[in-house]
Amino acid sequence: MTTDQTLHPLQRPHPAPVVFGAGAAIGTLGGMxxxxxxxxxxxxxIGLFGFAALSAVILNKAMSLVVVLVALPARLAAVPAGEVAARWPVAVNLLAGSLLGAWAGASWAVRMRSTTLYRVLAVLMVLMAAALVLTHVTTLDTLALPLWAQIPAGVAAGLGIGVVAAIMGVAGGELLIPTIVLLFGEDIKTAGSLSLLVSLPTMLVAFARYSRDGSFAVLGANLRFTATMAAGSIAGAVLGGLLLGVFPDLVLIPALAVILLISAVKLARHH
Incomplete structure (x- = not known):
């Protein structure tokens, strides 16, 4: 890790209701x-709670892992496990790239200069905004690639998604779902379940790589903060799921994309 990757393992205490409420608000947005x-x-x-970039990424990864672990059983209940299991070649194809990408992405993140990491995160947020609009506003059609092209394309896509997910500390569903639809022709519902099966081991690999670096101390120093925000995120995700469809996608998705773009600009300017 470079010496200018300034970390603040122990932040000043934040009121638990504020932390829980922030997590719930984010979870609700995501759940919708x-x-x-x-x-x-x-x-x-980074902006509200004052964590340095790498610290925020590691905390975000920990919370994302908790949310995915909670969401997976509920998602498998919505889509029969047998139906998902029958698509195991899709998951294996993507994992062949994403596991390597996750390790590489986490390795790069801990070695980046702090200013570089902020800029990389800003660029990736723009990518996430584009993926959000692509997935929810446009109609995705399969590319219908032949098997000889589909397999290497899946590995390459998984590699890129693994890198992005590790650097941002996210599960990667925003990128996995459209990839599964486009490359493998699955419907959105099945793609959502498959994305969780791919993202869980991918996140574990990135988490293992981060745990080998001194920056991982931020997690142990902020366990209460992490647990409180993760609980809020889960509660918000449940609420967001209940509100699914209340706000039209044509209104909600562009608004969320704008939030990501504004966040990207702020991160790019962050010192």
Whole structure:
């Protein structure tokens, strides 16, 4: 890790209701569009709670992991496990790239200069905003690639998604779902379940890599903060799921994309 990657393992205490409420707000936003909301939580960790970039990424990864673990059984109840299991080649194809990408992405993140990491995060937030609009506003059609092209394309896509998910500390569903639809022709509902099966081991690999670095101390120093915000995120995700469809996607998605773009600008200017 470079010496200018300034970390603040122990932040000044934040009131638990504020931390829980922030997590709940993010979880609700994510739940209304069928995601965990980690892409919105990251700028909040940096801007509102004052964590340095790498610290925020590691905390975000820990919370994303908790949210995915909670969401997976509920998602498998919505889509029969047998139906998901029958698509195991899709998950294996993507994992062949995403596991390597997760390790590489986490390795790069801990070695980046602090200013570089802020800029990289800003660029990735713009990518997430584009993926959000692509997935929820446009109609996705399969590319219908032949098998000889589909397999390497899946590995390459998984590699890129693993890198992005590790650097941002997110589950990667924003990128996995459209990839599964486009490359493998699955419907959105099945793609959502498959994305969780891919993202869970991918996140564990990134988490393992981060745990080897001194920056991982931020998690142990902020366990109460992390647990409180994760609980809020889960509660918000449940509420967001209940509100699914209350706000039209044509209104909600562009608004959330704008939030990501504004966050990206702020991160790019962050010193």
């Amino acid at each position: 569009i069928g995601l965990g909301g980690a892409e919105f939580r990251l700028p909040l960790l």
